[in-house]
Amino acid sequence: xxxxxxxxxxxxxxxxxxxxxxxxxxxxxxxxxxxxxxxxxxxxxxxxxxxxxxxxxxxxxxxxxxxxxxxxxxxxxxxxxxxxxxxxxxxxxxxxxxxxxxxxxxxxxxxxxxxxxxxxxxxxxxxxxxxxxxxxxxxxxxxxxxxxxxxxxxxxxxxxxxxxxxxxxxxxxxxxxxxxxxxxxxxxxxxxxxxxxxxxxxxxxxxxxxxxxxxxxxxxxxxxxxxxxxxxxxxxxxxxxxxxxxxxxx
Amino acid sequence: xxxxxxxxxxxxxxxxxxxxxxxxxxxxxxxxxxxxxxxxxxxxxxxxxxxxxxxxxxxxxxxxxxxxxxxxxxxxxxxxxxxxxxxxxxxxxxxxxxxxxxxxxxxxxxxxxxxxxxxxxxxxxxxxxxxxxxxxxxxxxxxxxxxxxxxxxxxxxxxxxxxxxxxxxxxxxxxxxxxxxxxxxxxxxxxxxxxxxxxxxxxxxxxxxxxxxxxxxxxxxxxxxxxxxxxxxxxxxxxxxxxxxxxxxxxxxxxx
Numbered sequence: 424x425x426x427x428x429x430x431x432x433x434x435x436x437x438x439x440x441x442x443x444x445x446x447x448x449x450x451x452x453x454x455x456x457x458x459x460x461x462x463x464x465x466x467x468x469x470x471x472x473x474x475x476x477x478x479x480x481x482x483x484x485x486x487x488x489x490x491x492x493x494x495x496x497x498x499x500x501x502x503x504x505x506x507x508x509x510x511x512x513x514x515x516x517x518x519x520x521x522x523x524x525x526x527x528x529x530x531x532x533x534x535x536x537x538x539x540x541x542x543x544x545x546x547x548x549x550x551x552x553x554x555x556x557x558x559x560x561x562x563x564x565x566x567x568x569x570x571x572x573x574x575x576x577x578x579x580x581x582x583x584x585x586x587x588x589x590x591x592x593x594x595x596x597x598x599x600x601x602x603x604x605x606x607x608x609x610x611x612x613x614x615x616x617x618x619x620x621x622x623x624x625x626x627x628x629x630x631x632x633x634x635x636x637x638x639x640x641x642x643x644x645x646x647x648x649x650x651x652x653x654x655x656x657x658x659x660x661x662x663x664x665x666x667x668x669x670x671x672x673x
Numbered sequence: 674x675x676x677x678x679x680x681x682x683x684x685x686x687x688x689x690x691x692x693x694x695x696x697x698x699x700x701x702x703x704x705x706x707x708x709x710x711x712x713x714x715x716x717x718x719x720x721x722x723x724x725x726x727x728x729x730x731x732x733x734x735x736x737x738x739x740x741x742x743x744x745x746x747x748x749x750x751x752x753x754x755x756x757x758x759x760x761x762x763x764x765x766x767x768x769x770x771x772x773x774x775x776x777x778x779x780x781x782x783x784x785x786x787x788x789x790x791x792x793x794x795x796x797x798x799x800x801x802x803x804x805x806x807x808x809x810x811x812x813x814x815x816x817x818x819x820x821x822x823x824x825x826x827x828x829x830x831x832x833x834x835x836x837x838x839x840x841x842x843x844x845x846x847x848x849x850x851x852x853x854x855x856x857x858x859x860x861x862x863x864x865x866x867x868x869x870x871x872x873x874x875x876x877x878x879x880x881x882x883x884x885x886x887x888x889x890x891x892x893x894x895x896x897x898x899x900x901x902x903x904x905x906x907x908x909x910x911x912x913x914x915x916x917x918x919x920x921x922x923x924x925x926x927x928x929x
Contacts (some may be wrong), residue, residue: 580758
């Protein structure tokens with residue numbers, strides 16, 4: 424058996440094993456279904472959600488908030504990171520504020536965002552953007568600072584223009600740190616999207632979670648937990664795939 | 674390339690001085706006033722103990738550092754564009770994500786040379802340095818010596834007015850170093866390049882150079898300049914000649 428085959432087999436064994444343990448636990452302890460439903464009930468719920476099509480608007484909403492917030496937050500974060508790396512004076516002036524906002528728990532600011540931007544899409548986006556922005560900015564800043572001194576000398580000797588430096592030397596050097604930031608941001612963005620739907624709005628996977636828990640529809644709650652986890656994993660893995668492509672020279 | 678006094682000067686270094694201010698506010702004189710003329714087409718070595726300012730002098734020539742006092746007088750005006758100066762560092766300093774040919778054509782791409790011409794020139798210079806079969810390799814796939822050949826090709830591909838080399842073979846093993854020395858002489862003769870070569874190896878300096886400038890430390894200054902009157906072109910036979918060994922002992926004495 425080759426390495427890929429082995430990996431897939433082991434992955435399957437691990438999933439089947441976990442489901443078996445889950446099933447056994449419910450069967451042996453007789454825990455009530457509203458606390459922990461059996462795996463096949465949760466599976467049936469997921470199938471029902473997709474078969475009836477009722478999940479699509481919610482999935483689309485969460486995915487939309489997640490991707491839009493991630494895109495806006497990363498572009499803005501990467502841009503500011505580059506600007507700060509290029510202008511140390513600006514970094515010294517705005518650095519302390521950025522540090523404050525970076526360490527402030529954005530989750531705690533969520534109610535404030537709702538006050539400022541209302542109960543709709545705007546405050547949901549603001550929360551996701553605020554979570555994505557800082558890790559990407561820090562990644563871009565660190566990446567731009569990681570250019571070896573000798574490469575900077577080379578750029579100086581060839582009298583590269585600032586744009587040439589950025590395109591030929593600094594951005595390619597910054598890829599590892601930038602992607603480290605993007606991957607942290609992807610996890611944060613998923614949390615942010617779900618959380619913002621808990622607190623406001625009337626659609627999305629987060630909204631369905633709150634609905635399921637308040638109406639004791641535990642299979643639906645479990646289905647949502649699985650779907651959101653899957654969403655986060657897909658986003659993270661796509662980034663990891665792009666990163667591997669970009670860093671294939673390593 | 675026999676040296677004749679008074680041949681064309683490419684750049685004359687006039688009373689160049691460099692003072693660094695440390696974090697504690699102390700002044701460190703890296704270079705006392707230094708004067709030296711560099712001739713067109715010559716191979717000039719700077720040797721000296723560490724801390725004698727030879728690298729500082731090279732960085733000033735490259736425009737990477739500015740003198741505290743004194744000036745550089747370039748024949749035909751100070752370098753304005755990036756293609757006036759070639760620089761080879763102790764490490765190859767290649768872009769690790771780019772292939773050998775992309776690394777070598779990098780300067781041409783920066784200067785806006787048409788794509789086809791840039792590729793042709795990069796391929797030609799890679800053949801000259803013996804990397805004709807490795808154009809699409811990544812730097813990590815090459816040995817240290819091959820990486821340094823690529824770095825030399827990158828510095829020569831745009832025919833700079835002067836090539837500055839800062840201990841380019843210092844990180845290589847002795848055998849590779851000897852081979853690279855001969856290769857460098859061959860390439861220099863083929864292209865007629867002007868080379869300023871910083872080294873702390875007396876053998877290397879005596880073997881390669883038309884002239885050797887000996888520097889001493891604290892503050893860094895040039896204590897002697899010698900015309901090395903060994904046979905041209907240099908080769909293994911030169912290393913066995915008594916004159917070569919006389920030069921070695923004289924330079925060694927002066928470095929003490």
